[in-house]
Amino acid sequence: MLKLSYPHFMKDQEMAPAMRLWHQHLASFDVERIKSAAMTVIDHHPTFAPTVGEFKKLVAASRIRPAGLALELAPICPGCRSTRNSQRHKDECGS
Numbered sequence: 001m002l003k004l005s006y007p008h009f010m011k012d013q014e015m016a017p018a019m020r021l022w023h024q025h026l027a028s029f030d031v032e033r034i035k036s037a038a039m040t041v042i043d044h045h046p047t048f049a050p051t052v053g054e055f056k057k058l059v060a061a062s063r064i065r066p067a068g069l070a071l072e073l074a075p076i077c078p079g080c081r082s083t084r085n086s087q088r089h090k091d092e093c094g095s
Contacts, residue, residue: 005042006049025052029059036062 002009010018026034037058041050044058077084080092089095 002038002041002049002055009049022052022055025056026059033059033062 037055040062041055041058044050045054050058075084076082077089077093080089082089082092084095
């Protein structure tokens with residue numbers, strides 16, 4: 001993920017030692033947390049790839065939702081076709 005996000009990441013360097021280092025530092029974390037941090041890394045480090053320490057902080061701070069847990073929306077009103085807790089529904093349907 002870092003190699004795709006940051007084209008110059010580990011350029012002209014051997015990958016195996018770096019991969020071992022990252023693995024040692026991230027081995028105690030759940031895979032889903034690491035994936036979650038990987039999805040937000042560019043937001044936190046837009047210019048340069050983070051160090052293993054910076055990425056480790058992102059992983060530790062990542063918040064993941066269990067699979068299948070989605071935000072539940074209020075039911076849709078058939079009259080105004082808005083969610084029942086929206087201001088539009090209250091204005092148009094009065095409830």
